[in-house]
Amino acid sequence: MTKYTGVLSFIFGIILTIFSFLSWRGCHQKDDAALVNQDYYLITNQIQKMNKMVVLEQDFSSFQTHKSSAANIAGFDILPKEMVLYTTAKAQVSYDLKQMKIEVDTANKKIIIEELPQPEIKIFPDVKIHFMDDYAINRFSQKDITGIMESAKENMAKSVNQNILKQQSKKQLKDNLNEIFVLAKALHYSIEDKTNTFPSAEL
16 A cells, blocks of 8 residues: 555656646746737837838028020120029928838847838929019019029929938938837847848948
8 A cells, every 4th residue: 555655646746747847837938928929019019100200301502593685786785684593492301101011020039121111302492582683674574583483493403412312311211210129129139121221230
């Protein structure tokens, strides 16, 4: 009887040990799963908070001169008229971050940038007459003035170098996305940029 009691106690001890181990592992697995879900929520929530973002804004200005005359006789302008225009433009570069595609890989603790929206460039030109010199019999008509001012706006808009704006906006976009990157690194996630927009050394 004593022999059987010892065997039963040994078997019971093994069963109890296995049960304790499985319970411990189950609890830790639940804890790990909870942490993974929490990480995923924190990162995706930060991404969802981002909306359309103006990342760059610059102002430009210049003077444009328009000259004409009633006639040219022997190389001389007869009754010349001149208009000097002061033109300005505000250029804005924005990104619609709702079009951004980012995958959160919780298994490998990675944030993968799969697609970034193209920059949207808007230019708002304006023009004012700085100086106008004409003669009573050779004046600018209202139609002429309107046409000259519209032409000046178009020239101003064309003078803005959009390629430089795009390059500058990339750096600013990365600075603005740092809210996601800093959070990810704090949670020990690495950043992978499949769009090759940002150098890997900067991520």
